[in-house]
Amino acid sequence: MTQTFTENDLLRYAYGETSSTENVEIEKSLLCDDLLQETYNQLVATLAELDKCAIKPSDSVVQRILDYSKSSNLPSVLK
């Protein structure tokens, strides 16, 4: 008999927080439960969208950070 998994379990699985034993069971359930598979697909699709909306700061702020580090008078620790 396959175990019933909740959406919370799927979330933990999608983020790699489930144990290897849970992984085997979840993967088994995904293969034979269309509804669970559909829920998981939606979850993964939404997470993929979140990945894509990461943004980069301007080059100027990055340069200011690097300049600050170079000009910092604090002594390097392990010289």
Place this chain on the structure above:
Amino acid sequence: MIRKEVSDSQLVSLYMKGDEEAFAQLVEKHKSRVFTTIYLIVKDQYTAEDLMQDSFIKAVNTIKSGRYNEEGKFLPWLLRIAHNLAIDHFRKAKRYPTIVMEDGSNVFNTLEFSEDSIESLQIKKDTHALLRKLIQELPESQKEVLIMRHYMQMSFQEIADATDVSINTALGRMRYALINLRKKMQKTNIAYDPNFYRK
């Protein structure tokens, strides 16, 4: 000089010995994650850049003064600094509210940098900008968990500990955040095809 993929811990060690190139690599590697985390909280690109700069400056000062002791965990440490600064700013801004425009930028930035209001100009055509706006509109508790899990890479247990709730509450908030986002995406016609991601 060509360097192979070096771990954060190795880069920090090199930086402690005065290797500025190692620090440049750390910044390049993590700038997007730090900036996105802050931006989603403060909702303004200029403020986010200022806070990102402050975060890295704090990191530089801590490392160069020999007070850094989180070897191997540079990114979570840096993200905690960034998150704390962003939350502090957010709380202060709440106490002294600024006038927020329709696109989420504050009126000061709109007046000062009207020609540069890239986010507002692109928002209609840029679905990712729109998605960022939808994330910012989530209820605070849901947005907090989403940022901590997805962008700060904290585990659900770490989030539960940090926000003083049970792991099931943290998971529930994340689940509702994603459900809300999906609904809002459908309402605003952000098209994504779940079939595309099928294995």
